[in-house]
Amino acid sequence: MFDKSTWIKLPRNVLQGHGVLDDLADAVAELYLSGNPLLVTSPTPERIAGDRIRAQFDGISSVSLDRASFESVERVVEIAREKDVGYLIALGGGKPIDVAKMASDHLDCGFVSVPTAASHDGIVSGRSSIPEGDTRHSVAADPPLAVVADTELLAEAPWELTTAGCADIISNYTAVKDWELAHRLKNVEYSEYAGALSQMTAEMLVGSADSIKPGLEESAWIVTKALVSSGVAMSIAGSSRPASGAEHLFSHQLDRIAPGSALHGHQVGVGSILTEYFHSGARGEWMDIRDALSTMGAPTTADELGIDDETVIEALTTAHEIRDRYTILGDGVSEDAAIEAATITGVI
Numbered sequence: 001m002f003d004k005s006t007w008i009k010l011p012r013n014v015l016q017g018h019g020v021l022d023d024l025a026d027a028v029a030e031l032y033l034s035g036n037p038l039l040v041t042s043p044t045p046e047r048i049a050g051d052r053i054r055a056q057f058d059g060i061s062s063v064s065l066d067r068a069s070f071e072s073v074e075r076v077v078e079i080a081r082e083k084d085v086g087y088l089i090a091l092g093g094g095k096p097i098d099v100a101k102m103a104s105d106h107l108d109c110g111f112v113s114v115p116t117a118a119s120h121d122g123i124v125s126g127r128s129s130i131p132e133g134d135t136r137h138s139v140a141a142d143p144p145l146a147v148v149a150d151t152e153l154l155a156e157a158p159w160e161l162t163t164a165g166c167a168d169i170i171s172n173y174t175a176v177k178d179w180e181l182a183h184r185l186k187n188v189e190y191s192e193y194a195g196a197l198s199q200m201t202a203e204m205l206v207g208s209a210d211s212i213k214p215g216l217e218e219s220a221w222i223v224t225k226a227l228v229s230s231g232v233a234m235s236i237a238g239s240s241r242p243a244s245g246a247e248h249l250f251s252h253q254l255d256r257i258a259p260g261s262a263l264h265g266h267q268v269g270v271g272s273i274l275t276e277y278f279h280s281g282a283r284g285e286w287m288d289i290r291d292a293l294s295t296m297g298a299p300t301t302a303d304e305l306g307i308d309d310e311t312v313i314e315a316l317t318t319a320h321e322i323r324d325r326y327t328i329l330g331d332g333v334s335e336d337a338a339i340e341a342a343t344i345t346g347v348i
């Protein structure tokens with residue numbers, strides 16, 4: 001008997017373009033949601049766009065959070081129940097979007113994603129990435145019902161946030177290699193469609209490198225399209241595997257050892273140089289990753305991340321412990337091997 005089944009959840013509306021933030025209420029009206037919204041944001045996005053969103057909704061409440069954590073999720077759930085809200089609007093970078101995504105899952109209500117930075121591919125994904133103690137959970141949640149990505153707003157964000165988004169996409173190269181490896185060695189379920197989409201997204205972004213420049217709104221357009229596409233790959237896979245391999249484990253470990261030092265996307269980009277070296281060594285494909293990052297203005301060294309060499313080596317040698325996800329790191333990289341890889345690639 002044929003017994004396979006799959007359930008792919010995707011956003012219903014994706015609006016992307018100049019000034020579309022002011023169409024948020026229209027995009028929400030199209031979803032036939034009931035009740036009032038709760039705006040879930042963090043301090044800077046709140047300052048940048050909070051009032052523009054509140055002006056479009058009667059009876060809206062707001063909560064501003066400092067970090068992504070299970071406590072923040074609980075706080076949002078509590079406020080949403082207290083105010084009896086019908087749905088959530090997530091405004092900001094990856095952290096408020098992840099918190100709102102998970103809270104909406106707990107509340108069994110929908111949410112709408114309004115990114116203020118093209119810095120990560122969680123804009124559309126059906127995963128929520130939340131740290132807890134020594135580990136980081138990639139929790140299944142529903143993707144947003146709608147995404148409203150205003151390229152005018154995204155283009156005004158500090159340029160480094162956009163280069164972080166580019167690096168999060170470039171890391172798809174190694175994420176897919178890790179996923180294929182895990183499929184071959186550990187029989188981890190693999191989706192060829194999701195793997196191909198993720199890799200093609202990275203290739204198309206790298207192919208558009210000449211148009212990705214500070215001050216060009218088209219850059220925000222190109223990067224956001226790639227972030228949406230990568231998020232869709234995660235939704236097709238039903239896991240973050242297409243966009244998160246060993247380079248992400250390295251970054252999650254840096255978040256633990258040296259919290260707040262660098263942006264998620266920048267960390268995974270440098271992680272990708274290192275893990276590509278482990279994948280293909282002397283063939284030099286790590287140089288392609290490094291050059292693509294460097295062309296887009298993303299960091300390629302520990303120094304540019306603002307992280308010292310010892311911390312990079314500690315993160316690289318312990319990254320395999322952070323989550324039960326088989327990657328090129330296997331059961332761990334020795335300190336000597338980590339130092340050699342980081343030295344040859346020029347990361348340290």
Ligand SMILES: NC(=O)C1=CN([C@@H]2O[C@H](COP(=O)(O)OP(=O)(O)OC[C@H]3O[C@@H](n4cnc5c(N)ncnc54)[C@H](O)[C@@H]3O)[C@@H](O)[C@H]2O)C=CC1
Nearest residue numbers: 044093094095116117119120121122125127128129157264
């Ligand atoms: N769920 C998923 O599938 C994914 C989740 N993530 C998660 O997302 C997070 C990384 O996302 P980030 O956006 O880097 O984090 P973030 O939300 O902390 O934002 C980074 C910084 O940019 C600021 N910012 C945002 N928009 C701004 C604007 N327009 N102008 C000035 N400053 C602005 C924020 O206030 C913050 O200080 C990580 O926790 C990562 O694990 C990343 C990729 C995928």
Ligand SMILES: O=C(CO)COP(=O)(O)O
Nearest residue numbers: 121129138240243244248
């Ligand atoms: O950051 C991600 C993809 O870019 C996904 O995060 P996780 O590694 O937590 O699943």
Ligand SMILES: [Zn+2]
Nearest residue numbers: 120121168268
């Ligand atoms: Zn990422």
